[in-house]
Amino acid sequence: MEELDLLKKDWNKRNSFEQVTEHEIYKMRHKTSSSIVKWLLAISIIEFSFWILLTLILNDEKYQVKLHRYGIEDCMFWVNAINYAVLVLFIFFFYKNYRTISTTDSTRQLMGNILKTRKTVQYYIWYNLGIVTVNIILSILMLFYHNAQMQSLMEDATAKGHKEIFILMCSGISLVFIALIIGIFWLFYRLLYGILLKKLFVNYKELKKIDL
Amino acid sequence: MDPELEQLFVKQLKENQNIIHKICRLYTSGEDAHKDLFQEITIQLWKAFPKFRGDSKFSTWAYRVALNTAITLYRKSTRSVQTSSFDTTNHFIKQEEYxxxxxxxxxxxxxxxxxxxxxxxxxxxxxxxxxxxxxxxxxxxxxxxxxxxxxxxxxxxxxxxxxx
Missing domain, CATH: 1.10.10.10 (Winged helix-like DNA-binding domain superfamily/Winged helix DNA-binding domain)
Incomplete structure (x- = not known):
């Protein structure tokens, strides 16, 4: 006899579970879910809020005055407008994906939908990191052109014949700075989602392997 | 929340709880983990219940949601690390002779x-x-x-x- 069939014979006999009462079911229903979908939603809302807050905080009056002085006020207005439009789009896609997550789907589809929802937020983060990078580069360029201190340093270097080295050094420092910021974010997300979705990834891979 | 729907849900789940218990037993070890997973499955079932049309049996519908919860949604690792964790005596109905x-x-x-x-x-x-x-x-x-x-x-x- 097949081992599993022996188990099957026994399977339905072993039903002496401690029965849950109706009252207990009523109570359980109102408890908060601790599922990964719930966590994903919470983390995503924090992420969206973080970037919105960051934009609002950095966009103070002093910043506006600076922009005006640099003569890029109009340009930055459009950049901001596009930024908000993109944010709304991302939230829309996130919400749409989130709504499609259904426990009555097949396991594989459910896992796929969860990963898709997470990816939407991830793309948003990368988009923001891209914007941060562009911002840093622009700020450095602005420093070169408009900051008196920077200009005198540059003149010094030019006088000594080190102009290229000076520019190279500044670019190098900026690059390291950008890499550091992106690196920290990357590590943070690896950790966060690594811990949260480890099990899901393992099981998703296992399912995909079956259908290879 | 529709109290009639609620009542129907509680009644159906109570009658079909063994299938959920079986999944909990398979995916957890220990009484606390069993109860924890059972609770999460109940929450997920209740969330999905308004969409349950009744064109399949409650048990058929429920085990699917329960499996998905255990495999996909449940955050704690459901894989048991220790072997011999299944206590057969606990679940066994004594028979006259076996x-x-x-x-x-x-x-x-x-x-x-x-x-x-x-x-x-x-x-x-x-x-x-x-x-x-x-x-x-x-x-x-x-x-x-x-x-x-x-x-x-x-x-x-x-x-x-x-x-x-």
Missing amino acids: NYEEEEQIKLMYDAVYQLNDIEKALVFMYLEDKDYQEISETLGISEVNARVKMNRIKTKLKKILNP
Whole structure:
């Protein structure tokens, strides 16, 4: 006899579970879910809020005055407008994906939908990191052109014949700075989602392997 | 919340709770973890209940949601690390006479099933519940042929665990 069939014979006999009462079911229903979908939603809302807050905080009056002085006020207005439009789009896609997550789907589809929802937020983060990078580069360029201190340093270097080295050094420092910021974010997300979705990834891979 | 719907849900779940318990038993070890997973499954079932049309049996619908919760949504690792974690005496209905040798073998089988991964456990669960391969393939989202192939591999794997 097949081992599993022996188990099957026994399977339905072993039903002496401690029965849950109706009252207990009523109570359980109102408890908060601790599922990964719930966590994903919470983390995503924090992420969206973080970037919105960051934009609002950095966009103070002093910043506006600076922009005006640099003569890029109009340009930055459009950049901001596009930024908000993109944010709304991302939230829309996130919400749409989130709504499609259904426990009555097949396991594989459910896992796929969860990963898709997470990816939407991830793309948003990368988009923001891209914007941060562009911002840093622009700020450095602005420093070169408009900051008196920077200009005198540059003149010094030019006088000594080190102009290229000076520019190279500044670019190098900026690059390291950008890499550091992106690196920290990357590590943070690896950790966060690594811990949260480890099990899901393992099981998703296992399912995909079956259908290879 | 519709109180009638609520009442219907509670009644149906109470009547069909054994199938949820079986999944909890398969995916957790220890009473606390069992209760925790049972609660999460109840929450997920209740969330999905308004969409339950009744064109399938409650138990059929429920085990699918329960499996998905155990495999996908439940955050804590459901894979049991220790072996021999299945306490057969706990769940066993005493019979007038039973075969000790067979009993021992069944206990070993449960231990072996415990060592499988989450997906393999799901296949074994559905096999033990007498689900056909069409249903197994639809539940997991894999092809019927591959479900069959995988099931055969699991049987071989179990054999190997039992007779190393």
